[in-house]
Amino acid sequence: MTLTALDLARIQFAFTVSFHIVFPALSIGLASFIAVLEGLWLKTGRQVYLDLCRFWSKVFAVGFAMGVVSGLVMSYQFGTNWSAFSNFAGSITGPLLTYEVLTAFFLEAGFLGIMLFGWNRVGRRAHFAATVMVAVGTLVSTFWILASNSWMQTPAGFTIADGRVVPVDWWAVIFNPSFPYRLAHMTLSAFIATSLLVAGCAAWHLLRGTRAEGVRISLSMALGILLVLAPLQVFVGDLHGLNTLRHQPAKLAAMEGLWESGPDGVPFTVFGIPDMEAETTRYALEIPRLGSVILTHSWNGQVRGLKAFPKADRPDALIVFWSFRVMVGLGLLMLAMAGASWVLRRRGALFETRWFLRFAVLMSPAGFIAMLAGWFTTEVGRQPWVVYGVMRTADAVSPVTRQAVGVSLMIFVVVYFLVFGTGMYYLLRLLRKGPGTHEPTPSGQKEPFGPWVTWSGRRPLSGAGGGVEDDSEGGEGHV
Numbered sequence: 095m096t097l098t099a100l101d102l103a104r105i106q107f108a109f110t111v112s113f114h115i116v117f118p119a120l121s122i123g124l125a126s127f128i129a130v131l132e133g134l135w136l137k138t139g140r141q142v143y144l145d146l147c148r149f150w151s152k153v154f155a156v157g158f159a160m161g162v163v164s165g166l167v168m169s170y171q172f173g174t175n176w177s178a179f180s181n182f183a184g185s186i187t188g189p190l191l192t193y194e195v196l197t198a199f200f201l202e203a204g205f206l207g208i209m210l211f212g213w214n215r216v217g218r219r220a221h222f223a224a225t226v227m228v229a230v231g232t233l234v235s236t237f238w239i240l241a242s243n244s245w246m247q248t249p250a251g252f253t254i255a256d257g258r259v260v261p262v263d264w265w266a267v268i269f270n271p272s273f274p275y276r277l278a279h280m281t282l283s284a285f286i287a288t289s290l291l292v293a294g295c296a297a298w299h300l301l302r303g304t305r306a307e308g309v310r311i312s313l314s315m316a317l318g319i320l321l322v323l324a325p326l327q328v329f330v331g332d333l334h335g336l337n338t339l340r341h342q343p344a345k346l347a348a349m350e351g352l353w354e355s356g357p358d359g360v361p362f363t364v365f366g367i368p369d370m371e372a373e374t375t376r377y378a379l380e381i382p383r384l385g386s387v388i389l390t391h392s393w394n395g396q397v398r399g400l401k402a403f404p405k406a407d408r409p410d411a412l413i414v415f416w417s418f419r420v421m422v423g424l425g426l427l428m429l430a431m432a433g434a435s436w437v438l439r440r441r442g443a444l445f446e447t448r449w450f451l452r453f454a455v456l457m458s459p460a461g462f463i464a465m466l467a468g469w470f471t472t473e474v475g476r477q478p479w480v481v482y483g484v485m486r487t488a489d490a491v492s493p494v495t496r497q498a499v500g501v502s503l504m505i506f507v508v509v510y511f512l513v514f515g516t517g518m519y520y521l522l523r524l525l526r527k528g529p530g531t532h533e534p535t536p537s538g539q540k541e542p543f544g545p546w547v548t549w550s551g552r553r554p555l556s557g558a559g560g561g562v563e564d565d566s567e568g569g570e571g572h573v
Contacts, residue, residue, distance in 0.1 A: 117161030123288020287461025294458020
């Protein structure tokens with residue numbers, strides 16, 4: 095198969111965004127978790143909450159840094175590979191991304207230094223306020239990024255003049271038809287993915303025999319969050335599906351591997367292999383009418399199949415069908431994990447049931463995998479449009495050669511695996527060390543608000559240190 099410049103540009107963007115989406119999601123979840131921990135410490139005065147706040151701040155610092163780097167690289171592609179899109183729709187996407195920088199990124203960057211290095215320099219309440227501002231900043235960033243991407247999915251509030259998009263109603267642009275559902279779905283995904291990571295880390299240490307109070311609290315809080323948010327995500331996902339049926343019916347048909355509309359309701363395909371050429375789903379395992387019940391909440395609800403759309407307007411059903419099932423399958427496992435945790439908690443066996451702890455460790459990356467699968471469902475399902483129903487992806491690519499995009503893609507692959515591979519290794523080392531017990535302050539170092547050691551703050555990433563190596567000594571050797 096010969097890949098065109100368009101194919102390579104799409105692969106490059108998919109590759110970079112797949113790296114990028116993981117780290118901001120981690121930052122969104124951890125920032126709020128850290129704010130809750132610091133608030134509990136201020137309210138109760140218990141040292142364990144401060145120790146947990148310190149530990150997860152290290153993980154947050156590394157994840158935040160990698161998220162910023164990957165985001166900068168991704169944004170350059172709008173000029174290098176997708177200049178036609180930027181020229182056509184930049185009057186909307188440009189301001190929305192600018193608002194994200196001016197509000198969210200500046201808010202996060204402005205208070206991040208206080209959050210990481212201000213323990214000895216500001217009061218307790220001021221430091222807590224800075225932590226809350228960082229958490230708010232991550233949520234504001236989510237708002238603007240999802241507003242921009244949702245407009246590409248369900249464009250509204252614009253007109254086209256001289257071959258370019260012109261915004262006429264910014265309220266309609268931002269709060270476009272899919273935005274509320276996608277914002278809620280993505281934000282919940284970030285919190286769920288983070289809770290699974292925290293639970294997996296704590297479970298791993300419990301399996302190793304660690305019985306520190308911080309480990310037990312981490313597991314308990316993470317599973318409590320999962321118990322509330324996993325069912326809520328199912329509800330939000332259902333609303334999102336109804337919205338997709340209304341505004342992007344071809345995407346929904348691809349998600350279900352549905353080719354025929356069917357006069358008496360449509361089945362739900364549990365398993366199958368969609369064949370775009372033959373216009374059928376091979377080896378389909380179907381449950382009659384269940385598709386109508388799920389998709390329309392009606393026994394005889396009508397859903398248009400892919401054959402109702404021109405071939406040129408159909409997304410790749412094979413990718414969308416299976417990425418959607420990966421997301422849903424992992425979501426069901428999350429529900430099972432949340433339910434099992436509730437039963438074990440009531441029995442007083444949450445921290446001693448080894449099969450459940452092993453399950454929690456295995457599920458620790460599941461939130462991020464499900465998030466990536468959902469993102470692939472969303473973006474591949476939008477094809478062949480870059481702005482749904484308005485601009486085709488083939489018309490959005492820059493006038494670049496296949497060789498130029500191919501070379502840059504290879505460079506990205508090498509550099510990303512080196513840089514982010516190192517970052518992931520460092521994160522895993524931090525998680526392996528785990529939320530331990532209180533560590534004494536090194537000689538000569540001030541104690542922030544009590545007997546709690548922080549980092550020296552002499553290097554930009556020293557806030558992420560604190561003894562990754564077991565034999566490190568003092569604040570200076572912690573990075």
